[in-house]
Amino acid sequence: MVEVFTAVEVTDVRFPTSRQLDGSDAMNPEPDYSAAYVTVRTSDGAAGYGLAFTVGRGNEIETAAVEALAPLVTGLPVADVLADPGGLSARLTGDGQLRWLGPHKGVIHMAAGAVLNAVWDLYARREGKPLWDLLAGMTPEQLVSLVDFRYLTDALTPDEALGILRAAEPGRARRRARLLDEGYPAYTTTPGWLGYTDDKLVRLAREAVADGFGQIKLKVGTDRAADVRRLRLAREAVGPDVRIGVDANQAWGVPDAIDWMTALAPYDPYWIEEPTSPDDVLGHAAIRRAVAPVRVATGEHCQNQVVFKQFLQAGAIDVLQLDATRVAGVGENVAILLLAAKFGVPVCPHAGGVGLCEMVQHLAMFDYVAVSGTLTDRVIEYVDHLHEHFTAPVRLRGGRYLAPTVPGAGAEMRPASVAAHRFPDGPVWRTPA
């Protein structure tokens, strides 16, 4: 019997993070970090895991979207899909009816990403490799076949993508060895949530430096005077040599962003993240021109590769923060890494949330080994919560992610965690806060 996909299962999993104000920022004051958690199964009993990250209400919409995509996967021969993952991506993102709900954005696109990442997880397990190493072992031709170039060729052609990947081939083995030895640099967002007191901010900032982090991040955007005070305290706590990113989570319009960053400038912020709408390419470009040398960063809410393409074409960003679950999975993120390499912009992935650290580290490490070939100005975000719910939690040492060695793409959760946090009927949700 030919092995086929037999099921795409989805579970609404939510963590009551709003009870502690972990994760609070200017636009998401009380998030309950959540996941539409996907399991793909095959007729041979194999499984792969993926998820779409949300912040609570609406996670049930995301699960409905995954259910709508399931019939496009079940019944397909596994070998055919793994031989051409780009084909499955085109099928899920190009369906003649579902496409209307995007195209390539929001709920339906994130659902496609969750399903595609689950298939990639199964693929990596089958190959006995962590995802980063599976990708870093593919030929340039295989990698280019993952990319949907329909809307990209004015900025990146298949030949240019091949050229980037071929240029990085000679150093792959050396960089792979170095990555396994030394890990990948991280920065931490743990000190800077808006809901934390000044004392907690200062204590956590000092701990971050002691732990070896060379960069921390503060949430800003609700109260300008408080932001100035908090950035000053953080700067005093970490000294002049540790980078401090600030993150407005889209709180501002263009003129407000420029004014606010002028007020923060004396305390040497390294980057301003999400200063305005994630859709506003031209707005980011205007802000970047005005706030330099402070860098402009965005990407966690960037809906797809077409918008990333424009951020790069317009010279709107200094730092590209891709997300593992916002776009259509591994294939679209390979496209985004190639675009960033073409334009010479460093990728510093968004993480935190539920399982984002576990997933996104694979993309950054693949980028280092086989695409950009460099760690310069590259850092992966790190947030120290919810890792205990994953079967292969990230490992950090001295402010660096250690390269994962467990086969897979990182999204598998512990069955007990899924059961406990299932919404609305899991025990965590049956007990009021």
Next chain:
Amino acid sequence: MVEVFTAVEVTDVRFPTSRQLDGSDAMNPEPDYSAAYVTVRTSDGAAGYGLAFTVGRGNEIETAAVEALAPLVTGLPVADVLADPGGLSARLTGDGQLRWLGPHKGVIHMAAGAVLNAVWDLYARREGKPLWDLLAGMTPEQLVSLVDFRYLTDALTPDEALGILRAAEPGRARRRARLLDEGYPAYTTTPGWLGYTDDKLVRLAREAVADGFGQIKLKVGTDRAADVRRLRLAREAVGPDVRIGVDANQAWGVPDAIDWMTALAPYDPYWIEEPTSPDDVLGHAAIRRAVAPVRVATGEHCQNQVVFKQFLQAGAIDVLQLDATRVAGVGENVAILLLAAKFGVPVCPHAGGVGLCEMVQHLAMFDYVAVSGTLTDRVIEYVDHLHEHFTAPVRLRGGRYLAPTVPGAGAEMRPASVAAHRFPDGPVWRTPA
């Protein structure tokens, strides 16, 4: 007792349009035109109707999104909401958890639009006016209060918006009278669906001219030779003085769009609609520079006012095609009309689908009376199907929409139509094609 909203009901309604290939285009080959159909109800027994248009599969995701928004509306005093519709819009599009699913795009944003339009329908009924006349009777200050300026002020400030509206005040009464006398110009898409034979195309094109239309539209983008042949036939059928728009429904990348339009140029296409990804502002700008004097049009898939702002800032479009159900309802469309007026770009709304003609005519007519003040180069799309399912179907005469006089915003469907087409349990869907 204070009147409050008591329910936001939603029904999955689908029409089996794929059985006739009505509505077939390059990216939506077999659509089943559908609606997440919304009814808001109050404690005094009042109701209002709205919908989100989709093309079949996934309509259940849209209904799930409406259900997620319902608790943000129920319990609110009706008088408070109608006194500040901008406040309700901010509540629905800014929820600290649901916002993550967009923000302001795709499934969750369309659901907000359906709910907000239903509230506007109730408001217009209560005032005894069609929506266009309700809006056109508001003061400039009231209209400006409907707009969320957070991400707009680099292109349009509240003062500039007030200036535009005040400048149009003197002629309101005269234009209102003219609109009631003469109606609003339309163009028809009926002849040009990809699934139609050449004979049917030619026959319908001739009928359109005989019916008084000054513009028709052809779908293109699947087969270049066929497109050249069909455009030639259409041009021969209608003569040199009738405008022919062509619509690629996002089929192309930037270089393909330019090449394809060069092949069609000998037959004098008036505009190229959706030449590429609706997210690609810079791509549209490049296409526009290359294909002039052919005009570039887009908007039916434009996710929100921030992207429309950039289309205008970048000089990327000649024609702005807003949609009644893609964005967050009447308020966001008022913002889009004001942006278009600021930049001097004509608005030619997208229609067709399910109820889009019925809804969008109000926005165009309001624009004429109280915003742009002109009909020059303005046309509303018209497609001649599914109108019979609405309680106040559009009325056309001599290629023009007659101004609706029935109170409301146009989205109310006949209860028998809703019952017959309810998915999956209505009689139309229990009977196989």
